Amino acid sequence: MGNIFSIELSLDTIITRCWDCAVGKAALLCNHEENLHALKTEVEELKAVRRDLMSRVRVAEDEQQLKRLPQVELWLQTADRVITDAEQLIVQSPQHVEKLCMGGCCSTHPRSSIKFGKKIAKKLQEVKDQKENGDFSDVASKPPLPSATERPSEPTVGLESNFNKFWSCLQKEQVGIIGIYGLGGVGKTTLLNQINNKFHDITHDYHVIWAVASQDRPIERVQDEISKRIGLSNEGWKSKSLDEKAEDIFKVLCKKKFALLLDDIWEWFDLTRAGVPLPTQQNGSKVIFTTRRRDVCCQMQPNMANNIRVECLPPGEAFKLFEEKVGSETLRMHPDIFKLAEAVVEECAGLPLALITIGRAMASKKTPREWEYAIEVLRQSAASVLPGVGKEMYPKLKFSYDCLPDERFRSCFLYCSLYPEDYYIRKEELVDCWIGEGLLDERTNWSSARNQGHFIIGSLIDACLLEKEGNHVVKMHDVIRDMTLWIAGESEKEKFFIKSGVQLKEQPKAKKWEEVTRMSLMDNQIENLTEILECPNLQTLFLGSNDLMVIMDDFFNFMPMLRVLDLSSNWNLKELPVAIAKLVSLEHLNLSETRIKKLPVELKALAKLKYLNLEKTNNLRMIPQQLISSFSKLQVLKMVGCGYEFSLVLEEMEHLKYLNVLTVTFISASVLEKALRFNKFLSIAFEIVSLEAFEDSRSLNILALANVPHLQILVFSDCMNLEEVKIESNIIEGAGCFHSLQLVSLFGCSQLKDVSWIIFAPHLEALNIVGSQGLEEIINEEKLGEVTKSKANTNLFSKLKAFYLHSLPKMKTIYHHALPFPQLVEIRIQKCPMLKKLPLNSNSAKGQRLVIEGEEGWWKDVEWEDESTRIAFLPSFKPHVF
Incomplete structure (x- = not known):
């Protein structure tokens, strides 16, 4: 087909x-x-x-x-x-x-x-x-709001551990508010930036909001920044009231899981008033804030475990940050520069702001001489001459100073710069000087003024302007001290001359002595003061811790306004110039730890004297009759370790109607009993009582000491004949009467077998026992049994932080049973061969970083309650270095 x-x-x-x-x-x-x-x-x-x-x-x-x-x-x-x-x-x-x-x-x-x-x-x-x-x-x-927006941030050095600690805290469901606090310039904002950018880089279900709280209208400013992040900001927003804005913010945030990052708050921030729902476990939201003030942390988040302090960098990290800013090329420019750079870094004391600012200032310095000059000015607290430091670093730090409540707080803070760099300042000593200078309320008695002073110290610690070193001591960060001197140098009102701790061997010179209001030459090697200083406005003069031998008689002739004079710790000073009596405005005189042999009778002219310190003046043998009683305004008299017998001025005390504080050494039981019969002493705070020798007594009724008011420190020294401290039935009624007692020390009490009476000191913080050859135990269980039915402190050592036992050949037991020791941080035991068991179990000192120092041979022989206790305290041991 x-x-x-x-x-x-x-x-x-x-x-x-x-x-x-x-x-x-x-x-x-x-x-x-x-x-x-x-x-x-x-x-x-x-x-x-x-x-x-x-x-x-x-x-x-x-x-x-x-x-x-x-x-x-x-x-x-x-x-x-x-x-x-x-x-x-x-x-x-x-x-x-x-x-x-x-x-x-x-x-x-x-x-x-x-x-x-x-x-x-x-x-x-x-x-x-x-x-x-x-x-x-x-x-x-309106665009969809991103969960977090990235913030510009430079690479950081040394904040990794802080970041990890924070991020771990953030993961806890029960933690809703977290504080980050620390010194100005320590890296708090940098850490908050890291936190923000971490949120940006990871998958999460938080809506992250960054806001800077300013001192001026902080709530309104934070509200405005929140509104931008949650899409409320428009023309109508500006005309709304604070409460209306709060309502709008609350309506949006209560439907979100948010993380609010608040930078730089200076006071308690009212989240509710701003419209921010309080974080709860149910809503899962978080509020993270930075502040320079510890007290703000406590107000925002009372559980301090959820507040993180950003510390200064350790030496290795500090040098790494400094090298990053100065450039490795500069450090390699000359073989000596690297070593000199280490000295510069040391002067910055780990403060990132100082390391960055001074690092940049030194980046162009290519010769050793330039670096040597930088070290010199840093050591003299004159860093402001370095490029950028005076204009960039100090003003940032000064903001903490500016934010102090009033002029009184600022003056008290500036006063701290009189002490040398890295100096441990005793709180009591500092407050007493403030009182002497009239910086505190003079209308109150000494005790109230001291309370006010301690409140100010607490506020300065909270502002991170002072650093707390235990309960009784503070210090100032090197860079903060430099900033303080810079402030004083810029001030029209306060003119300081400070050469403390700079190894002076001679009396310094200055062009304008007449302008100086405070002067500190302490902690040097000055031997003679042979030139007259015309200082008509000088109010405080620190000459302590020198090698003074001679003070010319006319040295004090032209200091009519001087109120505070400190000559302490001049071990070569044997005589006071008679012309010291011309200091007619003097209120505070510290002669402690000198070798003066007598007090001039001319001192009667010091009619305004309120504070006299004669502690550890072992060579003092002559105090003219009626001299002490002539100080009619005297409120503080310190005589512990004074060579002049207290009994000789005992009756004069009756005439000191304002006497408020006393420290004293008793050399016999009879003098102690005589003193306590004076009605005057019932109202005086015996801060320190030292019992020395006590040759007239083999036993002491603890009741005699228990009635001493406000006793803080009790010392038994070389009481060779003292065999027993009795706990008699009549003390039972006053059990727990050593409420103020914080420190007990025993030296050379060879006949004592125990110190069981300390069960009546519920707030004891430290116990030192040295060279007591016959001591067998601290607490005798039989004696404790006699008072357990009383009101005595059965919660033994609940406040104890440290105890030191040294050269106690018969010591077998501290206490027969394990105790909790909730505050204990240090045990030091040396030359106590019979002490084989410590009153510890696996629950003792729980949560504390306890250090046990002793000989390695002794440590190997310690008998533990059980294996878990041994394992728990194994990391605590620190070998004693002789």
């Missing part, structure tokens, strides 16, 4: 279709120029629509911070393509127009012209359609 095609179309149909095709093509040719002209017009109109739309989009994006709608973005992209394609056709059109003839209805190249005509007609319709679709009532809307 062959291929057979069947044609069913009629001839008329074929002719009709051919005609229509021919007519259509002819129409394309005839309308070519008309379509081309129309396309040009429509393209221009489309461009106009695009320009108008783009203008509306820019206003929405730039001024209203909105994001263009996806359909608008798609239309603009399509319009760009359509216009580009149309313009290309228009450019190509002249060559096709030239081919047309017979009025545009024929073409010399019909196939090409017809094809091009189709493109023109099609593009014309596309342009028309695009133009019609460009009518948008809205071109943009």
Whole structure:
């Protein structure tokens, strides 16, 4: 079979279709120029629509911070393509127009012209359609809020452990508020930046809000920053009240799981008033804040375990940060520079702000002499001469000073700079000097003024301007001290002359002594003061811890305003100049730890004297009669370790109606009993009582001491004949009466077998026992049994932080049973070969970082209650280094 095609179309149909095709093509040719002209017009109109739309989009994006709608973005992209394609056709059109003839209805190249005509007609319709679709009532809307926005942050050094500690704390469901606190310039904001950026980099379900709390209107400012992050900020927002803003914020945040990062708060921040829902385990939200003030941390988050202190960098990390800023090229410029750089870093004391600022200042210093000069000015606390330090670093640190409550707090703070660098300042000593200078409320008694002083110290610690070193001592960070001296140097009111701890061997010189209000030459090697200083405005003079032998008689002639004079710890000073009596304004005189042999009778002229310290003046043998009683305003008298017998001035005490504080050594039981019969002593705070020798007694009724008011320190020294401290039935009624006793020390009490009476000291913090040859135990269980039914302190050693046992050959037991020791941090045991067991079990000192120091041979022989106890305290041991 062959291929057979069947044609069913009629001839008329074929002719009709051919005609229509021919007519259509002819129409394309005839309308070519008309379509081309129309396309040009429509393209221009489309461009106009695009320009108008783009203008509306820019206003929405730039001024209203909105994001263009996806359909608008798609239309603009399509319009760009359509216009580009149309313009290309228009450019190509002249060559096709030239081919047309017979009025545009024929073409010399019909196939090409017809094809091009189709493109023109099609593009014309596309342009028309695009133009019609460009009518948008809205071109943009608010963008979706990101969960966290990244913040600019430089690479950090030494914050890894702090960050890890924080992030671990953040994971705890029960922790809703976390504080980050520390010294200005220590890296708190940097750490908060790291936290923010961690949120940005990981997957989480928090809405992260960063806000800086300013001192000026902090709530309003934080509200404004929150509003931006949660999409509330608009023109109407500014006109709303604080409460209205709080309501709006609360409505949004109560539906979100948020993390609010508050930087640099200076006082308790009222989250509720700002409209921030309080974080709970149920809502899972977090509030993280930074502050320079520890007290703000306590107010925001009372559980200090959930507040993280950012410490200064350790030496290795500090040098790494310094090298990063100074540049390794500079450090390699000369072989000596690297070693000198280590000294510069040491002066910065690990404070990142100082390391960064001084590092940048030294980046261009390429010679050892320049570096030696930098070390010199840093050691003299004159860093402000280095480029950028005075203008950049100190003002940032000074903000903490500016934020202190009032001028009294600021003056008390500046006073601390009189002490040498890295000096451990005893709180009591500092407060007594403040009182002497009149910085505290003088209308109150000494005890109240001291309380005020301790409150100010606490506030300075809270502001991270002072560092707490135990309960009784503070110190000032080196860089903060430098800043303090810079402030004093800039002050019109306060003029300081400070050369403390700078190894002076001679009396220094100055151009304008008349301007100086406070002077410190303490902790040097000055031997003689042989030049008169005309200091009409001087109020405080520190000369302690020198090698003074001679003070010329007229040295004090021109210091009429001097109120505080400290000559302590001058072991070579044997005589006071008589002209010291010309210091008619003097209120505070410290002669402790000197070798003066007598007090001049001329001192009677010191009518304003309120504080006299004669402690450890072992060579003092002469105090003129009626001299002590002539100090009618005296409130503090310190005589522990004074060579002059207290009994000789005992009766004069009755005339000192303002006497408030006394420290004293009793050399016999009879003198103690005589003193305590004076009614005057019932109102005096016996801060320190030392029982020395006590040759007239083999036993002591503890009741005699228990009645001493406000006793803080009790010392038994060389009481060779004392065999027993009795706990008699009549003390039972006054059990627990040593409420103020914090320290007990026993030296050379060879006949005592125990010190069981300390069960009546519930707040004892430290116990030192040295060279008591016969001592067998601390607490005798039998004696304890006699008083357990009384009100005595049965919670033994609940406040004890440290005890030291040394040269006790018969010591076998501290206590027969294990005790909790909740506050204990240090045990030091030396030359106690019989002491094999400590009153510890696996629950003792739980949570504390306990250190047990002793000989390695002794440690190996310690008998433990059980294996778990041995394992628990194994890391605590520290070998004693002789």
